[in-house]
Amino acid sequence: VWYHKPAINEELLQSLPNLKVVASAGVGIDHLDLKLLSSYGVKVSNTPFIVSTDTADMGMALMLASSRRLVEGHEMAVSPDTEYFPVDWLGVEVSGATLGILGMGKIGYKVAERAKAFEMKILYHNRNQRKKEEENAVGAVYCKKIDDLLQQSDFVLLAVTLTPQTHKLIGKRELELMKPTATLINISRGLIVDQDALVEALQNKVIKAAALDVTYPEPLPRDHPLLKLKNVIITPHIGSATKKTRWVMMEEMAESIEAGLAGLPVPREVL
Amino acid sequence: TVAGRVAAAMAMSVFVTRRIPAEGLRVLSQASGCRVQQWDSEEPVPRAELLAGVAGAHGLLCLLSDRIDREVLDAAGPGLKVISTLSVGFDHLALDEIKKRGIRVGYTPDVLTDATAELSVALLLSACRRLPEAAQQVRSGGWTTWKPLWMCGYGLSDSTVGIIGLGRIGQAVARRLKPFGVRRFLYTGSGPKPESAAEFGAEFVPLARLAEESDFVVVTCALTPATQGMCNKDFFARMKKTSVFVNTSRGAVVNQEDLYEALAQGQIAAAGLDVTTPEPLPTDHPLLSLQNCGECARAGSPSSGTGGT
Numbered sequence: 001v002w003y004h005k006p007a008i009n010e011e012l013l014q015s016l017p018n019l020k021v022v023a024s025a026g027v028g029i030d031h032l033d034l035k036l037l038s039s040y041g042v043k044v045s046n047t048p049f050i051v052s053t054d055t056a057d058m059g060m061a062l063m064l065a066s067s068r069r070l071v072e073g074h075e076m077a078v079s080p081d082t083e084y085f086p087v088d089w090l091g092v093e094v095s096g097a098t099l100g101i102l103g104m105g106k107i108g109y110k111v112a113e114r115a116k117a118f119e120m121k122i123l124y125h126n127r128n129q130r131k132k133e134e135e136n137a138v139g140a141v142y143c144k145k146i147d148d149l150l151q152q153s154d155f156v157l158l159a160v161t162l163t164p165q166t167h168k169l170i171g172k173r174e175l176e177l178m179k180p181t182a183t184l185i186n187i188s189r190g191l192i193v194d195q196d197a198l199v200e201a202l203q204n205k206v207i208k209a210a211a212l213d214v215t216y217p218e219p220l221p222r223d224h225p226l227l228k229l230k231n232v233i234i235t236p237h238i239g240s241a242t243k244k245t246r247w248v249m250m251e252e253m254a255e256s257i258e259a260g261l262a263g264l265p266v267p268r269e270v271l
Numbered sequence: 272t273v274a275g276r277v278a279a280a281m282a283m284s285v286f287v288t289r290r291i292p293a294e295g296l297r298v299l300s301q302a303s304g305c306r307v308q309q310w311d312s313e314e315p316v317p318r319a320e321l322l323a324g325v326a327g328a329h330g331l332l333c334l335l336s337d338r339i340d341r342e343v344l345d346a347a348g349p350g351l352k353v354i355s356t357l358s359v360g361f362d363h364l365a366l367d368e369i370k371k372r373g374i375r376v377g378y379t380p381d382v383l384t385d386a387t388a389e390l391s392v393a394l395l396l397s398a399c400r401r402l403p404e405a406a407q408q409v410r411s412g413g414w415t416t417w418k419p420l421w422m423c424g425y426g427l428s429d430s431t432v433g434i435i436g437l438g439r440i441g442q443a444v445a446r447r448l449k450p451f452g453v454r455r456f457l458y459t460g461s462g463p464k465p466e467s468a469a470e471f472g473a474e475f476v477p478l479a480r481l482a483e484e485s486d487f488v489v490v491t492c493a494l495t496p497a498t499q500g501m502c503n504k505d506f507f508a509r510m511k512k513t514s515v516f517v518n519t520s521r522g523a524v525v526n527q528e529d530l531y532e533a534l535a536q537g538q539i540a541a542a543g544l545d546v547t548t549p550e551p552l553p554t555d556h557p558l559l560s561l562q563n564c565g566e567c568a569r570a571g572s573p574s575s576g577t578g579g580t
Contacts, residue, residue: 003417064393077566080554
């Protein structure tokens with residue numbers, strides 16, 4: 001299964017009586033009804049490790065592109081209407097700023113490793129606090145309350161799994177807690193953000209900018225306000241989009257399927 | 272009053288060649304004995320205005336877009352004591368002529384290091400992950416659905432990064448790239464710099480080898496007669512087809528026609544440029560028509576903290 005197609009529902013499962021294993025690309029499994037699949041005796045696998053590095057890179061790319069206004073700047077440079085570059089065309093520095101990571105899993109932690117090299121102050125929130133050594137290695141400070149992280153961060157990066165608990169984790173209240181100079185970066189799932197609240201927050205300058213690799217739906221309808229806002233960068237869910245990683249994903253999925261068909265333990269099985 | 276006239280006569284006049292961030296202007300204006308005249312525009316000061324403005328000036332605050340040569344120095348006259356440039360590069364200053372006249376020169380070598388290094392990395396990531404292209408596809412409706420091999424770029428993990436000019440900015444770039452899983456750093460320049468290179472285990476190699484072996488090439492050297500046009504046809508021909516080229520030094524280090532050919536023929540995969548010749552490029556310049564060439568309009572050094580210094 002690449003992306004979330006085909007939709008695996010009761011109807012499909014009933015039409016595939018011999019189905020033994022579903023291999024899903026990527027790490028997210030929010031599109032799969034695990035209970036349903038389990039009731040049909042179907043095993044599920046994903047590709048949780050290989051996507052971490054590229055997705056973390058993407059998080060950094062979005063944060064940097066947003067803060068230094070790269071997409072805007074590119075358009076200015078290539079536009080036939082540009083006559084000069086204003087010297088006070090300023091961005092904001094990432095170096096030395098505060099990054100708040102919501103969700104310090106594999107991907108969140110890799111973002112922290114990268115951000116540290118930019119001398120960023122790193123705050124994080126996670127279901128469970130990380131070990132002291134892990135925190136110290138990246139200089140990350142645990143925020144037990146999300147509110148503390150939101151209030152102090154210049155950049156808020158979402159790297160959580162989509163679950164019923166994280167659905168609309170970032171809503172109007174959370175956006176209002178953020179600094180008016182802050183940027184929201186989302187490399188997890190669109191549904192983690194209350195998108196309508198985000199549009200309003202951006203339009204009313206409650207937060208400064210957003211950079212999103214994920215939205216809901218994907219793609220957005222052509223007339224969606226997010227597509228028109230100057231302070232938003234949207235990329236088409238390309239977090240893991242490098243040839244090398246996609247090849248490994250395909251190999252891993254094939255391997256999981258082969259094992260499942262042979263009745264052997266399935267590598268990267270989701271339980 | 273006599274005192275007033277004496278004070279006026281003693282006041283140093285400073286000519287500022289552009290509208291600059293308010294904090295910087297305030298420092299000058301509030302300095303006692305300092306009288307500021309300014310070309311208060313976002314546009315570069317025209318030559319005639321520059322020559323008129325420097326006449327009788329004791330101090331000159333200029334930008335890298337102002338060519339300060341003998342003609343300007345003559346127009347200023349013997350009272351000119353100091354020139355400050357809002358940059359770390361000084362290829363726009365006729366240094367020999369300036370030194371001959373005993374004029375002191377100030378520049379901004381450290382304060383913009385982080386911002387410029389950061390921008391170099393930002394450009395690199397933007398180019399290798401195809402950000403402007405991808406963002407454009409989202410807005411134009413080119414993104415219909417998710418496809419496994421669509422919009423794929425190149426990752427930094429296990430890569431070789433080649434830095435041309437391991438100075439302050441080059442080192443700051445390497446420092447930021449290290450945790451992205453770069454396997455190997457190469458560098459080139461006028462000579463090896465073992466103390467600087469040690470932090471990254473960087474290997475000093477000839478320019479040709481750097482081109483051949485790097486997955487990412489970042490140019491962070493000064494513009495000198497030796498580096499002018501250094502990145503040319505031969506250089507790009509040696510680079511990998513999958514490689515990414517980033518320039519945040521000076522446009523003149525790169526032969527732009529050769530860069531265009533290399534990108535158009537697929538000799539290299541992508542480029543990110545903060546600097547070009549001239550700036551901005553004319554609207555019909557072929558580089559602007561390429562999907563795999565990202566430019567960011569000199570976003571290199573100013574960021575709201577730095578510009579005011």
